[in-house]
Amino acid sequence: xxxxxxxxxxxxxxxxxxxxxxxxxxxxxxxxxxxxxxxxxxxxxxxxxxxxxxxxxxxxxxxxxxxxxxxxxxxxxxxxxxxxxxxxxxxxxxxxxxxxxxxxxxxxxxxxxxxxxxxxxxxxxxxxxxxxxxxxxxxxxxxxxxxxxxxxxxxxxxxxxxxxxxxxxxxxxxxxxxxxxxxxxxxxxxxxxxxxxxxxxxxxxxxxxxxxxxxxxxxxxxxxxxxxxxxxxxxxxxxxxxxxxxxxxxxxxxxxxxxxxxxxxxxxxxxxxxxxxxxxxxxxxxxxxxxxxxxxxxxxxxxxxxxxxxxxxxxxxxxxxxxxxxxxxxxxxxxxxxxxxxxxxxxxxxxxxxxxxxxxxxxxxxxxxxxxxxxxxxxxxxxxxxxxxxxxxxxxxxxxxxxxxxxxxxxxxxxxxxxxxxxxxxxxxxxxxxxxxxxxxxxxxxxxxxxxxxxxxxxxxxxxxxxxxxxxxxxxxxxxxxxxxxxxxxxxxxxxxxxxxxxxxxxxxxxxxxxxxxxx
Amino acid sequence: xxxxxxxxxxxxxxxxxxxxxxxxxxxxxxxxxxxxxxxxxxxxxxxxxxxxxxxxxxxxxxxxxxxxxxxxxxxxxxxxxxxxxxxxxxxxxxxxxxxxxxxxxxxxxxxxxxxxxxxxxxxxxxxxxxxxxxxxxxxxxxxxxxxxxxxxxxxxxxxxxxxxxxx
Numbered sequence: 001x002x003x004x005x006x007x008x009x010x011x012x013x014x015x016x017x018x019x020x021x022x023x024x025x026x027x028x029x030x031x032x033x034x035x036x037x038x039x040x041x042x043x044x045x046x047x048x049x050x051x052x053x054x055x056x057x058x059x060x061x062x063x064x065x066x067x068x069x070x071x072x073x074x075x076x077x078x079x080x081x082x083x084x085x086x087x088x089x090x091x092x093x094x095x096x097x098x099x100x101x102x103x104x105x106x107x108x109x110x111x112x113x114x115x116x117x118x119x120x121x122x123x124x125x126x127x128x129x130x131x132x133x134x135x136x137x138x139x140x141x142x143x144x145x146x147x148x149x150x151x152x153x154x155x156x157x158x159x160x161x162x163x164x165x166x167x168x169x170x171x172x173x174x175x176x177x178x179x180x181x182x183x184x185x186x187x188x189x190x191x192x193x194x195x196x197x198x199x200x201x202x203x204x205x206x207x208x209x210x211x212x213x214x215x216x217x218x219x220x221x222x223x224x225x226x227x228x229x230x231x232x233x234x235x236x237x238x239x240x241x242x243x244x245x246x247x248x249x250x251x252x253x254x255x256x257x258x259x260x261x262x263x264x265x266x267x268x269x270x271x272x273x274x275x276x277x278x279x280x281x282x283x284x285x286x287x288x289x290x291x292x293x294x295x296x297x298x299x300x301x302x303x304x305x306x307x308x309x310x311x312x313x314x315x316x317x318x319x320x321x322x323x324x325x326x327x328x329x330x331x332x333x334x335x336x337x338x339x340x341x342x343x344x345x346x347x348x349x350x351x352x353x354x355x356x357x358x359x360x361x362x363x364x365x366x367x368x369x370x371x372x373x374x375x376x377x378x379x380x381x382x383x384x385x386x387x388x389x390x391x392x393x394x395x396x397x398x399x400x401x402x403x404x405x406x407x408x409x410x411x412x413x414x415x416x417x418x419x420x421x422x423x424x425x426x427x428x429x430x431x432x433x434x435x436x437x438x439x440x441x442x443x444x445x446x447x448x449x450x451x452x453x454x455x456x457x458x459x460x461x462x463x464x465x466x467x468x469x470x471x472x473x474x475x476x477x478x479x480x481x482x483x484x485x486x487x488x489x490x491x492x493x494x495x496x497x498x499x500x501x502x503x504x505x506x507x508x509x510x511x512x513x514x515x516x517x518x519x520x
Numbered sequence: 521x522x523x524x525x526x527x528x529x530x531x532x533x534x535x536x537x538x539x540x541x542x543x544x545x546x547x548x549x550x551x552x553x554x555x556x557x558x559x560x561x562x563x564x565x566x567x568x569x570x571x572x573x574x575x576x577x578x579x580x581x582x583x584x585x586x587x588x589x590x591x592x593x594x595x596x597x598x599x600x601x602x603x604x605x606x607x608x609x610x611x612x613x614x615x616x617x618x619x620x621x622x623x624x625x626x627x628x629x630x631x632x633x634x635x636x637x638x639x640x641x642x643x644x645x646x647x648x649x650x651x652x653x654x655x656x657x658x659x660x661x662x663x664x665x666x667x668x669x670x671x672x673x674x675x676x677x678x679x680x681x682x683x684x685x686x687x
């Protein structure tokens with residue numbers, strides 16, 4: 001058994017001793033998490049279960065979800081559509097093509113009217129998805145994808161716009177600022193400076209139960225270092241992978257082919273070249289032990305990264321011979337996001353080589369800060385999102401893999417954008433908003449429905465925190481959204497309580513039916 | 521025997537009292553009260569004494585805004601300085617749209633500190649900070665401490681080539 005596994009499988013005696021010491025002065029999230037990690041480790045021996053992967057897809061820059069999920073219908077019949085057109089102006093997507101008369105948007109029919117109960121007396125409002133989101137609409141229609149309306153960062157529920165204007169309820173720190181709102185979505189804690197991400201905290205607590213044969217971190221990022229997967233000190237470290245596989249040491253060729261005689265069999269030694277000798281020397285240095293703890297830890301991290309490269313390589317090799325043609329599945333999704341999801345699909349296919357029965361992935365698509373020329377830019381973004389998700393769904397459902405029920409993908413973004421356009425011409429864009437719409441995709445998702453509460457789209461009234469702009473106050477918090485996802489991954493109630501310290505401020509997503517969060 | 525009877529009576533009274541303390545009325549057809557209750561937000565009461573508005577020395581520099589002695593870049597630098605002071609003193613930049621940020625700089629903040637005078641040629645009738653061409657500035661919040669301040673420039677249209685942006 002490897003040392004790091006031994007560390008996880010602590011004995012009950014260790015747990016009792018350490019938690020007794022800790023209980024003398026335990027306060028705060030970090031200590032709660034540390035204690036729970038010990039409890040989980042002590043009780044995890046023998047735990048396991050089937051494979052599950054959670055994929056966070058972050059839409060960086062603030063996605064304009066006002067044009068992702070769009071009111072349909074005739075302006076004279078539906079105030080939702082007339083409010084949409086009045087506020088959006090040049091940004092309003094037409095219901096039909098003005099020349100051909102053909103439908104422009106992708107109409108959807110939710111399975112229930114629950115999302116319209118709060119603001120529309122239960123009357124279903126006709127809605128459609130962006131013209132470039134045909135794939136997403138198809139998956140919604142087949143029950144493989146759900147939508148969550150008007151979710152966002154909250155410190156406490158904000159019952160009315162007057163509560164926001166009169167500051168009677170605390171609101172998230174630095175609303176409308178990119179980096180603060182990105183971190184708050186990724187931490188779920190919007191009333192304190194960032195310390196850890198909720199994905200990282202979840203991994204910390206689930207790690208002991210689900211990584212008995214682990215060869216790689218539970219937290220894998222396809223988009224470099226991120227806040228979402230930052231765990232507590234000593235917890236699960238995030239591991240970054242590129243769209244071509246493990247990120248290897250630079251300067252030694254592709255997969256070290258300039259340094260090893262045979263990169264697939266390193267026992268055949270190093271090439272008789274400067275590059276080969278350089279890698280040999282480097283590896284000898286990294287295998288040294290040091291009395292200085294910092295130096296020794298540095299070497300351990302390098303050795304760990306090199307060992308993980310091997311695990312990733314083994315997973316990709318397994319995926320390549322598994323009978324799934326990833327290139328074909330992603331042939332219409334050769335984009336940055338498509339490439340990231342393709343690599344995630346391969347790592348899921350090679351999951352046995354990675355040895356984790358729970359895996360949390362992070363990927364990202366940028367370019368959503370559409371202050372100018374929003375319509376064409378947003379259309380491209382929606383096409384990239386829809387195409388990549390459809391390709392990923394197809395790969396997960398491929399008979400050679402068949403893990404769609406075990407994989408849940410969800411979106412997050414800095415914020416929604418202002419409903420009101422910032423200009424009157426074709427170059428108009430939208431500015432920073434607040435609550436927005438998101439999607440959850442997977443075989444375990446109760447798809448084909450809209451969850452949360454669809455907001456009225458009146459500006460300067462209803463849920464608008466501003467007098468004119470349409471910055472809608474969220475009615476579902478990130479904490480609630482994330483708690484449902486985390487429970488699906490296997491977190492128990494005490495773990496959810498520790499991962500989401502602000503959750504008790506909101507309606508319990510699991511027992512309060514009016515929260516309308518049963519998407520998993 | 522009498523003692524036993526008294527004991528039984530007292531015990532029964534205690535049991536009835538405990539039952540009544542725990543009893544909650546229910547009405548026919550009404551579901552039982554949910555066991556879950558939300559944690560309430562901290563009570564926010566208006567302070568007994570609202571402090572007087574304090575005009576800070578930095579507000580004097582507002583006199584130069586949109587003046588012929590300044591360049592458009594100077595104007596933006598002055599505003600950036602005010603936003604920066606605000607962030608340092610109040611623990612983060614002002615948030616929101618132009619009108620909300622302007623109001624915060626003019627004293628609508630928890631410490632009632634004014635970084636801008638209450639009127640001047642830098643304001644429009646909606647209480648927004650405007651550039652020398654009369655167009656409201658666009659405040660682009662990158663983080664709690666970094667704010668881009670953008671003038672629409674001569675063409676009075678934002679997001680065009682002649683926009684002037686803070687560093």
